[in-house]
Amino acid sequence: MTLLAPETVNLVDPELYATGDPYPVFRWMRDNDPVRWHGATEYPGFWSVTRYDDIRTVYGDARVFSSAQGILLRPQGHGQDPGGGRTLALTDPPHHKALRTLVADWFTTRSVRALEDAMREAVRAVLARAVALGECDFVTDIAARLPLYVICRLMGVPEHEQEMLFSLTSQAFGAGEPETRSIAHQQIMAYFVELMYRRMDEPADDLVSALVNGEVDGEMLTEEDILLNCDNLLVGGTENVRLAVAGGMQTFLDRPADWERLRSDRSLMPTAVEEVLRWTSTATHIMRTVTEPVMLRERQLEPGDRVVMWTPSANRDERYFENPDAFDIARRPNRHLALGAGEHFCLGAMMTRTEMRILFTELLDSVHSIEQTGPAVPLRSIVVNGLESLPVRITAK
Template identity: 60%
Template sequence: MPTESAEQPPLINLVDPELYAKGDPFVQWRWLRAHQPVYWHEPTEYPGFWVLTRYDDIRTAYRDAAGFSSAQGILLRPESHGADPGGGRTLALTDAPRHRQLRGLIDGWFSVRSARAMEQDVQDVVRRVVDDALERGACDFVTDVAARVPLYVICKMMGIPDADWEKLFLLTSDAFGAGDPLTRRLAHLDILGYFEALQADKAKNPADDLVSVLATASVDGERLSPDDVILNCDNLLVGGSENTRIATAGGMLAFLRHPDQWEILSERPDLLPSGVEEVLRWTSTATHIMRTATREVEIDGRRIAAGDRVTFWLPSANRDESVFQDPDRFDVRRQPNRHLALGFGEHFCVGSVLARVEMRLLYGELLSRSIRVTLDDEPTLLSSIVVNGPERLPVRMTAS
């Protein structure tokens, strides 16, 4: 997203999807950080909510999981949509102690040790995807490269048969990328239907995979219900692929716009880990995260009532001038880089280590093989208040 300065107070409207596709939200966030870091956003089709834009305020609220609940939903929803059906049931939409219990079931699959053990599998997926893209020559980096790597990896971890990976790829592309709401809804229903059948099979014939873990798990002495298993599988598929897809593609767009940074990595591949951290900070693909206050709390002199919705605007936090030196500069050598792109506290992204491995290996593959990536047309940005980044990134990929 572009960044321009704002001398006069801008019109604050953070729930306009076109702001993120064609506008400049950083103008609004920069003004809010400077003048109203805790801002009440009046109701629209969405209910009214508090806006936090400063790094320290968001980090403090993340840490207070008891005071800021996830169980009522973690994203703004139009009033007409009602409550989130996953509220209180999925890993992302639960509070302690159930959140810790659900997380404990799968944490080991996403540990540093597990991610290291999976590196060869991830590398194999990366090579397969890159080779296919090279054969095409002209491709959409979002769907043909960035989307396939994390999706194929999480499918493998979930025990989804290889023959179904392409089916899940097409369904997720429609569920989260199609412009038509009906197409998105029908695709999402098909995904839930797929997991309904898969969890039933894994409950009877468990194997060494994530769906089997959930399908046979007990919490407080009770088996997870089939509906809870299905919702958590859906959550894992989305969480394990969507944000990594957009961050990876957004990172490539950043490198295309800042070729000097790609050149630095080509000369210093040891900087890839810090390059990935800068991509995560720069893209901050989760535009907002929501919590519900469980008690009255005061932040920067503003009184938030119990039951109020409170939103954390992560791209703003990760450009906070009080934390990041020259925050509007893309710099793969940035140190330190304590961004909040993957959350913080109890709800820190369970797949954060794996996401970093996937991004590092993909960029590393392109660099080590001297694959040239060039823009083939203008990119299109997502029209969404939930995630931000490229929707389409037409490129040409050629091997040197």
């Protein structure tokens, strides 16, 4: 099929992802203009990078393609990202490595395995609650709860305070009114201020204590840096799993034969998880800022230029994936970029995969049927790709 040049397509229009279809646009760009200038709108102008190999090149050179000026497009009137150069996601080497080392022990294979039994118990409780409700929203009532439980546990949030934090994060990162989201986010930050001071007085074996008492480059983090990193960990520790699991469940509901195939052959679970990650590609875009003149493909990029990598495009690149527009739970190889690459490869990748495996396994083991009871509502976002809600009825075995 021949596609027309998408001259009139606005890649920073949320409706393109909520109600449109960006994949033909990305396909045309990969074939005809893989490093393409996108003029300024309410967002600054940027270079769009859509091919898998070019995106890996950008990810792989943190010196030339910096994270310190922000990793997401921001409206021009919003100024610089306040976390720039200060949080795990928004720093470059060597500062990034030093900051990552502070928290890395909580995301090792050994640490993740130690949490597996607790994760299963949490999922069983979540599913029992969903069954009791009869009809529920798969996104908020199921997919969002396990990752929040895990990151709260790692950060040292007491169990009796987790439901309150769940309610606030649902408001802050949901699709409600901007004022409601802003107030909820301020309340989350106020909570972490209190938790930070608690850990200053009484250190514990958790992530917040590591940030409070650790040193980076021989200096302790400022209070503002601690809070920014708490916020970064909370969002990073929940968004990927929530959106990937919900999007994966919708895909299985649309393709029941794949769900039954996975039920009958659990050896497919690892490849199914990877395919859900590729298929959902929950980070719609990731940005870098050029630090010195560089050629990318045939384009000359200058210092200060923004480079936007479109993850869903990379993960459908025909040059790298056979039949990329097909959902294949047995796909091998599957070296997708849903969890990033290079210096900023997702710190919680092992945790993400484990949470998804346990959640899907428990759904297969303990649920008789999952029936979609209404239309799925997609998020209106250029930042994350996924569902705002997915109404379902769950019946226990």
